[in-house]
Amino acid sequence: MKFWYHIALAALLAVLGGCAKVEVASVPTGQVAFSVGSYRASTKASSLSSDGITSFQSRAFLHATGVAETQEFFGAAGETITYTAPEWLPSHPYYWPKDAGSYVNFVSWHDLGGAPDSSLSETSLSWSERTIAADDNIMFADEAWRFNSNKQVYTSVSGASEGVPTLFHHALARVRFTAIAKQLAATGVNWEVQVTGLSLEGACSTGSLSLVNADPMTEETTVPWTRPGGGSPAWTPKASSRTTLFDETGVWTLQDRSNGGEPVEIIAAQSVLPQAVTDDIVLRIAYSIKTAYSASEYIKENASATVQLNEFVSTIDTWEMNKIITYNIVIDPDTDTIKFDPEMIDWEEVSVGDLVID
Numbered sequence: 001m002k003f004w005y006h007i008a009l010a011a012l013l014a015v016l017g018g019c020a021k022v023e024v025a026s027v028p029t030g031q032v033a034f035s036v037g038s039y040r041a042s043t044k045a046s047s048l049s050s051d052g053i054t055s056f057q058s059r060a061f062l063h064a065t066g067v068a069e070t071q072e073f074f075g076a077a078g079e080t081i082t083y084t085a086p087e088w089l090p091s092h093p094y095y096w097p098k099d100a101g102s103y104v105n106f107v108s109w110h111d112l113g114g115a116p117d118s119s120l121s122e123t124s125l126s127w128s129e130r131t132i133a134a135d136d137n138i139m140f141a142d143e144a145w146r147f148n149s150n151k152q153v154y155t156s157v158s159g160a161s162e163g164v165p166t167l168f169h170h171a172l173a174r175v176r177f178t179a180i181a182k183q184l185a186a187t188g189v190n191w192e193v194q195v196t197g198l199s200l201e202g203a204c205s206t207g208s209l210s211l212v213n214a215d216p217m218t219e220e221t222t223v224p225w226t227r228p229g230g231g232s233p234a235w236t237p238k239a240s241s242r243t244t245l246f247d248e249t250g251v252w253t254l255q256d257r258s259n260g261g262e263p264v265e266i267i268a269a270q271s272v273l274p275q276a277v278t279d280d281i282v283l284r285i286a287y288s289i290k291t292a293y294s295a296s297e298y299i300k301e302n303a304s305a306t307v308q309l310n311e312f313v314s315t316i317d318t319w320e321m322n323k324i325i326t327y328n329i330v331i332d333p334d335t336d337t338i339k340f341d342p343e344m345i346d347w348e349e350v351s352v353g354d355l356v357i358d
Helices: none
Strands: 007-016 019-022 032-039 055-063 079-084 087-089 103-111 124-131 138-141 143-147 164-170 173-181 189-204 206-212 221-223 235-237 242-253 264-272 282-292 298-308 324-332 337-345 355-357
Touching: 103 124, 103 164, 124 138, 143 164, 173 189, 189 264, 189 324, 242 264, 264 324, 282 324
Parallel strands: 007 032, 032 164, 173 324
Antiparallel strands: 007 019, 007 087, 055 079, 055 103, 079 087, 103 138, 103 143, 124 206, 138 164, 143 221, 173 264, 189 242, 189 282, 206 235, 282 298, 324 337, 337 355
């Protein structure tokens, strides 16, 4: 007997003031629906569109009454779920199993530049020696266990749409670099400060992530993935993959921090492998300072600095999953002292502290 099923996914579309506002697409009775969200902070969900995601992958495992073996509900290749306004839809319809004792387990993920290992199962999801590109985005959803019908709301997110809860977590970190001048004027002098080059060397670009899950033996529930043996998921960097993540040259003219200026973005947020910030990760910056005492009397110097990222006063010791770390470089033309303001955020900016280089 063949089963034909259909998925219609209603996405979480907005987060305002920490509360999720959801638009729900109607789903015919019996059709499988997914309620799609992405975890940002631990208590807040956001739509996939905020990350520019228009599709994700899903594998589903059917445990049918009277059938000993587990069956591939979506087929062995799984399904690509694509947003087709106003719904998220697979390649053809799927319906819930008829028998009350039958159920389906769902494993869903998004990988912009690759795919998880082929050993994917109901209890194992992994990426082996995955090399991370600057624009990569990897996400994995809490596994949905023992579903026989659409659930009305998320377990921990109020106001979610009807469907199988599909709550995504970011698997990567991102780093971003900005710069600003501490001051550009003092009594009898004005300065122009320009950054002319920035590179980041010695970070691992390749790593492995192993996730495990277990049947909670509870109907219609979701279970977060953990590392083998328990604990929060974590990448294992490949030591031999240390490389230069970027090496940019150009001319970035800095604004005056003392006069309300804003940091200039040198390197936009780019994806990196989550890892410890060790002595090996080194930032190199090239800059110039023009010191003007009048319209015709000035001097210009080219300078450079090399620092280890773990030397900050308020140390960020790890690039964590689901974090954007902003390193703000503060150059003081008067004393030639460079300060660094590292910031660690959940896709939002938070000030941490300074590093002073004499």
